[in-house]
Amino acid sequence: MIKTTKTYPSGGGHMRVAFVDDDSNELKILHTYFNDLTDPSTISIDDFSSGEEFLSRFTAGLYDLVVLDIFMGDLTGVDVARKIRETDHNVRLVFCTTSNDFASESYEVDACYYLLKPYTETNVKSMLDRLNLAELERTRSLSLPDGQSVLLRDIIYADYTSHRMVFHCKKSGDIISRLSFAEVEPKLCAYPYFYSSSRGIIVNFYEVFMQKDDTFIMSNGSYLPISRRKAKDVISAYSSFRFQQLRKGGVV
Missing domain, CATH: 2.40.50.1020 (LytTr DNA-binding domain)
Known part of the structure; x- marks a missing residue:
């Protein structure tokens, strides 16, 4: 069997991204900025309205990037990130929040960015520049x-x-x-x-x-x-x- 991976394991033919947020309006705004700032033909995005819904679908290597709202229902974004890190140590994690109160927890799960709400084109662009998805794409390999x-x-x-x-x-x-x-x-x-x-x-x-x-x-x-x-x-x-x-x- 051939596996398509990157230097970090990955699945699928596009850059796979997951947005996890229980606010549908925030998800729409984030989608808009991603579509404006990236090439939609090379990125596929899955939306999840809760941490539970996301974890029911998640497997290690499925996503290149997971964007997590911190304040959600029973499971916070930090809770979800801890579960992710039990099996996937390579996927990039971004926390979304209105404050920096969870900074220490973000270090614990090796989050790579803090995206402050409300979303703006400027701060989403800053995040994408920091993540350097184009460079991430260059690391993909075929096993x-x-x-x-x-x-x-x-x-x-x-x-x-x-x-x-x-x-x-x-x-x-x-x-x-x-x-x-x-x-x-x-x-x-x-x-x-x-x-x-x-x-x-x-x-x-x-x-x-x-x-x-x-x-x-x-x-x-x-x-x-x-x-x-x-x-x-x-x-x-x-x-x-x-x-x-x-x-x-x-x-x-």
Whole structure:
């Protein structure tokens, strides 16, 4: 089985975030600021109206970031954080509150930020800058069944040949594993910057130097075909990726 992880364990194809707050209006405001300040195509957010509801769904490695209101019903945000830390020591925790009264408890559970209410675009942006989610995304890796690990953003492209997957990487060179294409494609292509351009080939859009007609020219000089059958979808996906990068100021 292939596991998609980051240097901190993670699940899913997007940055997974949980908001835990019993005030629905506060949740809506937080959603608005997150959507304005991040790329919604790379982050998925789950809402929970109580600590109990969140813990009933939580498993270690499920989320990259959990934003917890401190004052909630029977279980406070600190109570929830303590339960999280029993099994997950890597997920980033943020406390939301109107005061700093729980500062000592935040150290106990290794919280990484205190987000003061009422939320403003400025303080949410400050939190995101401190968390550096873009850098967190760069640490994601793919754990292979044979014990090897491949940093996702290090992959230029992957191809299937002779019953093996070859991951062509910038820094790590070629990483070869006896896997089927069907095992690897859904794991990589769950991320918006990976796409299968033709049979047996998965391209990392970050590493496309140029698209020329029915070919991707990659950062290492490789020429990768775009299949005629998939051309419309492939080019559309690449155009959407490029648009998102321009929208974020061209940062890759």
